[in-house]
Amino acid sequence: MIAEPDGRAPGTRPFGPPAHVEVTSARALVHEALATGGGWLPYNRTVELLAAYGIPILPAGTAATEAEAVTAAGRIGCPVVLKAAHPDLVHKSDTGGVRLGLTDAAAVRAAFPAVAAAGRPGTGVLVQRQYDRPVELVAGVVHDPLFGSLVLLGLGGVRTELSDDRALRLVPMTDLDAGRMWRGLRSAPLLTGYGGAPAADTDALEDLLLRLGRLAEDLPEVAELDLNPVLAGPDGVIAVDAELRLTPVGVEPDPRLRQLRAAAQLGGRG
Structure with missing residues (x-):
């Protein structure tokens, strides 16, 4: 085991502040x-x-309507994921609040109503690029x-x-x-x-x-x-x-x- 410059062994010294922390x-x-x-x-x-x-964290667009979701998907680039934008909704995939692999505008339009319904009225959905x-x-x-x-x-x-x-x-x-x-x-x-x-x-x-x-x-x-x-x-x-x-x-x-x-x-x- 090699000692650190301050005399303490590795693993005993708390890690200092990372860069770019506000x-x-x-x-x-x-x-x-x-x-x-x-x-x-x-x-x-x-x-x-x-x-x-x-x-x-992966950037996301917010959409209140099908048209806004389609616009966001076009800007982000398909395939995209739609997610219910509900602060109290955890494990979104268990409640129908996530749709994966949406490859075009028609798929985004079709998925929007169910995803939006899984969230709180008026909160819309999040649109993210899907990466594997x-x-x-x-x-x-x-x-x-x-x-x-x-x-x-x-x-x-x-x-x-x-x-x-x-x-x-x-x-x-x-x-x-x-x-x-x-x-x-x-x-x-x-x-x-x-x-x-x-x-x-x-x-x-x-x-x-x-x-x-x-x-x-x-x-x-x-x-x-x-x-x-x-x-x-x-x-x-x-x-x-x-x-x-x-x-x-x-x-x-x-x-x-x-x-x-x-x-x-x-x-x-x-």
Whole structure:
């Protein structure tokens, strides 16, 4: 084991602030949302918060009518995905709120009514370009009453609820945590070229995880953040969908107690 310049061993030094993080604007957004009740943030506000931490998410257009959806699809380029734009609607694919693989204007028009109906009246739909990359992951932040904020990574897409292939890390994350998270997954070979597929950009994945860790550390009001799926390929990683829930902060667990509890209760997990 090689010691770090400050004398501490790798894995014992908290990771410093990532580049291009705007903590002040993120905190202002959180306080504004909590002043009106908190809960699930609207999609556009979620994207703003992620942007403050440099977390990449696929651009989306908003459409209130079939004609606007067709126009957005033409601007973005087909194939596209339509999604219900409803801040309280989680797991949209389970409620008819997602239509994939729409290859032309006629398909967009046909899909629009059902997707719009799955959301809240008047909220319209989101239109995104559909990309196929080798691996779909889920990443995010969860809040545990015993351990506090944790960063999560696992196999994503529609299989995430069926898979127990996940890793959790306390914040603050150390300089080695992000790499250990993805390497500890049973599905890690999918990221390194399994079966001759292109290897994913794991440096970009680690950067994403460290940014999530910093967000969780700075904003304990984030009770839940779900990026699913996160597309991982040789040219980087990008979130396709994001859902974020805010709650007022209670008493956070003492960091030293969290570390001891983690060693005793989470130590055997990836």
